[in-house]
Amino acid sequence: GENVEQHPSTLSVQEGDSAVIKCTYSDSASNYFPWYKQELGKGPQLIIDIRSNVGEKKDQRIAVTLNKTAKHFSLHITETQPEDSAVYFCAAVSGANNLFFGTGTRLTVIP
Amino acid sequence: NAGVTQTPKFQVLKTGQSMTLQCAQDMNHNSMYWYRQDPGMGLRLIYYSASEGTTDKGEVPNGYNVSRLNKREFSLRLESAAPSQTSVYFCASSVQWVQYFGAGTRLSVL
Numbered sequence: 767g768e769n770v771e772q773h774p775s776t777l778s779v780q781e782g783d784s785a786v787i788k789c790t791y792s793d794s795a796s797n798y799f800p801w802y803k804q805e806l807g808k809g810p811q812l813i814i815d816i817r818s819n820v821g822e823k824k825d826q827r828i829a830v831t832l833n834k835t836a837k838h839f840s841l842h843i844t845e846t847q848p849e850d851s852a853v854y855f856c857a858a859v860s861g862a863n864n865l866f867f868g869t870g871t872r873l874t875v876i877p
Numbered sequence: 878n879a880g881v882t883q884t885p886k887f888q889v890l891k892t893g894q895s896m897t898l899q900c901a902q903d904m905n906h907n908s909m910y911w912y913r914q915d916p917g918m919g920l921r922l923i924y925y926s927a928s929e930g931t932t933d934k935g936e937v938p939n940g941y942n943v944s945r946l947n948k949r950e951f952s953l954r955l956e957s958a959a960p961s962q963t964s965v966y967f968c969a970s971s972v973q974w975v976q977y978f979g980a981g982t983r984l985s986v987l
Contacts, residue, residue: 767936775917798974809881809967809978810920855919859974864910864935867919 768793768860772868779846780876787871789856790838798859799832799839803852804870810855814841846875879903881979883968889985890958898953898982900968908971909951910935911943913964914981920967926951958986 769792779785791799797818802810816823816830816839823830827846832839843850856868884899902909907928912920922935924943932943940962942954951970955962963986969976 770919772919800975802978807980809969809980811978812975815975863974864922864925865974865976866936867921869917869919 768796768858768866770856770858770866770868772856772871774871775869776872776874778874778876781846781848783846785841785843785846785850785873785875787841787854787856787873788838789840789858789868790836791858791866792837793858793860794834794837796858796860799830800857800865801828801830801841802855802857802867804855805852813854843873846873848875848877851875881968881970881977883966883979883982885982886980887983889987890955891987892959894958895954895956896958897955898966898968898984899950900952900979901950902968902970902977903949904970904972904977905948906970906972906977907948909945910969910971910976911941911951911953912967912969913937913962914967915964923953923966958984960986962986 772789800815803813804810827844829842853870857865881902910925911923926932926945929948944952966982968979
């Protein structure tokens with residue numbers, strides 16, 4: 767099955783700085799890569815996703831890049847704000863269209 | 878529009894007890910999922926249902942059973958709870974590949 771690795775496990779940035787979270791995957795057939803944000807006591811919520819026919823996608827302060835040759839994808843958050851503090855998960859779809867998740871990154875934005 | 882609703886929110890069980898976690902979605906999605914979330918391990922798929930009347934094992938199905946009662950409801954049953962099943966359980970439903978999660982059930986097995 768798919769193996770998704772995510773780094774770093776924790777990340778602290780000053781408010782206004784950028785944050786980057788990186789993931790690698792093992793199944794070259796994977797073609798959908800979502801990112802989820804999980805706030806304390808809540809379920810994960812989709813914030814952005816990318817499909818394998820594009821290399822980059824942006825939504826305001828959030829962007830995702832995909833390198834299919836190297837089998838890695840990254841989440842970029844610019845101009846971070848305290849409300850960006852949360853746990854972020856990457857995922858990749860594989861097999862019977864099921865998602866395999868990374869182990870999460872706890873992002874802390876310091877005011 | 879509530880999305881995905883899970884009950885209960887919290888539960889404490891003794892080893893060997895049984896219980897059913899309930900999940901319902903009001904988005905008319907065909908696919909539904911049960912995950913468990915453990916510290917440092919992300920979310921792992923227990924069972925999924927691609928459509929009403931079908932269920933399949935995920936990555937960690939041992940010790941669990943599921944029922945897709947109708948298109949809206951997908952329940953997860955622990956027949957004889959073990960301390961290793963202490964976890965946070967999430968239900969999700971999806972349209973194409975986009976999954977929508979409930980708020981979770983925090984389960985402790987003593």
